[in-house]
Amino acid sequence: MNKLIIVLLFLAVCCSQACTPAHTATASTPSKDPIQQFTEETLLRQPGLLPAQVGICLYDPATATYKYNYQGDKYFIPASNTKLFSLYAGMKYLGDSLMGMRYRVTDTALFIIPAGDPTLLHPAYPDQPAIRFLQKAHRNLYLTPGNWQDRPLGRGWAWDDYNDDYMPERSAFPVYGNLIRWMQDTISGSFFSIPDIDWPVRFSPDSSKQGFSVRRDYHNNVFTITEGKSRVLEQDVPFITDGIASAALLLKDTVGKPVGVRQLVPGSGKDGVVYSRPVDSLFRPMMYNSDNFFAEQTLLMVGNQLLEKMNDARVIDTLLNGELKGLPQRPIWVDGCGLSRNDLFTPQDFVWLLDKMSKEFGLARMEGILPTGGKGTLSNYYKADSGYIYAKTGSLSGVVALSGYLLTKKNHLLLFSILINNYTGSGVAVRRQMEQWIHHIRDTY
Structure with missing residues (x-):
């Protein structure tokens, strides 16, 4: 009986060892890619x-x-x-050339239909086919709202960046990149802007600051200038587009005649397109x-x-x-x-x-x-x-x-x-x- 127990125990141990995977047989951890x-x-x-x-x-x-x-x-x-x-x-979708604007010519007027072209009067683009076309027009000029159905600032944009040049307002008919470029003449100390504006300009009484700066009111096209003593005396500031109203105002001096704001009149007329430049x-x-x-x-x-x-x-x-x-x-x-x-x-x-x-x-x-x-x-x-x-x-x-x-x-x-x-x-x-x-x-x- 004792011999039988010993044999059974021996077999159990052998079976246990056989069923337990040896560490030496374990696959090595795969190397990383x-x-x-x-x-x-x-x-x-x-x-x-x-x-x-x-x-x-x-x-x-x-x-x-x-x-x-x-x-x-x-x-x-x-x-x-x-x-x-x-x-x-x-x-x-924009083809080979940017649509600068569409237009409709009637007996008495030329209606400008916005196309959203951001290069219009932008300082980086000296050639301005749309402006040349408008300057040659011998009719009353009216800017229409066009197909605009959005807001001037994008969803989720930081509101307190409104004065920074990297966040100009979006609009149906942008002009000058929707920015006013302010400069201080280093010799005379005078100030001027491109384009010329009719909006109010104020001057900061704070003489402690060294840097030239311009800040627009949040809700209005009113600009406050701080005189600069530093080397950088130029700043681009976004203006409030007010739909197409600001663009119509700023176009006046450029095209040499007033530009009104009016809805497109239904009826007959000659429609056309002015292309501004290659898309690339x-x-x-x-x-x-x-x-x-x-x-x-x-x-x-x-x-x-x-x-x-x-x-x-x-x-x-x-x-x-x-x-x-x-x-x-x-x-x-x-x-x-x-x-x-x-x-x-x-x-x-x-x-x-x-x-x-x-x-x-x-x-x-x-x-x-x-x-x-x-x-x-x-x-x-x-x-x-x-x-x-x-x-x-x-x-x-x-x-x-x-x-x-x-x-x-x-x-x-x-x-x-x-x-x-x-x-x-x-x-x-x-x-x-x-x-x-x-x-x-x-x-x-």
């Missing part, structure tokens, strides 16, 4: 990015596969990367300078031509349910430029769009519109060997973004999007870390 490992070391473990939300998407259009996808399907505030979507809309002459500075105003007006112009309504919400909805319905994730898209923190996009959305744009419009055209290293908003980055990256930047407080095309040293085209929210510390440091990551990808692939 090289991109993942490098990303963790250069980006994700950096002190300023430890509390941040980061999304990275690296896409190979030749194989239609993601080479790296870290939180690529998560939503982020994209800042000015939003302009890529407005750019697509403009390239898709607007798109290039829009992307190189990250021009908010150009992006906003581009979206409104698309609405005007596509829907006969200058309304960004309606044109955005039309785009998302039409040409952009294939996006990996449907974004929350509320403005044309990305000033709003209500905008939410994913990195996968941006690489999808970049792929679509290169296929529809050609990579060469995209390279002519987007800035490369050492140019535009990339002027301080990717300078050593520019011409291999073409990308759109994005910046708000706590937000850094970069999406674009990357040509590797092996002549391999990759699309990428990096969206970072809620970082701490220096934005420049974050951009340098992104630059290091881009260089690594370029050298590796």
Whole structure:
């Protein structure tokens, strides 16, 4: 009996050992993907990015596969990367040339029908076909409201930035970029503006400040000037558009006759269009300078031509349910430029769009519109060997973004999007870390 018990115990032990997996037979932990490992070391473990939300998407259009996808399907505030979507809309629907304005000629009057063109009387564009046309008109001039159905400021914009030149009001018939350029003559100390205005001007009694500055009242076109003693004696200040009333007032001196405001009169007349300039002459500075105003007006112009309504919400909805319905994730898209923190996009959305744009419009055209290293908003980055990256930047407080095309040293085209929210510390440091990551990808692939 005792021998039987011993044998049974022996067999039980042997069975137990046989059924227990040996540690030496355990598969080793798989090594990390090289991109993942490098990303963790250069980006994700950096002190300023430890509390941040980061999304990275690296896409190979030749194989239609993601080479790296870290939180690529998560939503982020994209800042000015939003302009890529407005750019697509403009390239898709605005044709080869910008519509400067439409018009109707009757026996006694010429009615100006706005088209939203932001280059009208803009100082960056000396050639003004629409103005030449109006100057030659031998009839009474009337500016009509046109198809405007929106607000002067975008949804979610910071109201206290109203005096800053990067946030002029949107309008149906913009003039001078909807900005007044104020200057102080360094010799005489006199002040003047471009254009000349009839609006009230005041002078600040505060003589302690060194910098020249102009501040507009929040609710009125009343400007307060502080005399400057510094070297910079120029400032662009947004004016209140008041629908089309301000544009009509400012047109008077330029065209050499009064411009009234009146609804378009139903009935007969000769209709026509004046085109202002090639579309890429607007798109290039829009992307190189990250021009908010150009992006906003581009979206409104698309609405005007596509829907006969200058309304960004309606044109955005039309785009998302039409040409952009294939996006990996449907974004929350509320403005044309990305000033709003209500905008939410994913990195996968941006690489999808970049792929679509290169296929529809050609990579060469995209390279002519987007800035490369050492140019535009990339002027301080990717300078050593520019011409291999073409990308759109994005910046708000706590937000850094970069999406674009990357040509590797092996002549391999990759699309990428990096969206970072809620970082701490220096934005420049974050951009340098992104630059290091881009260089690594370029050298590796």
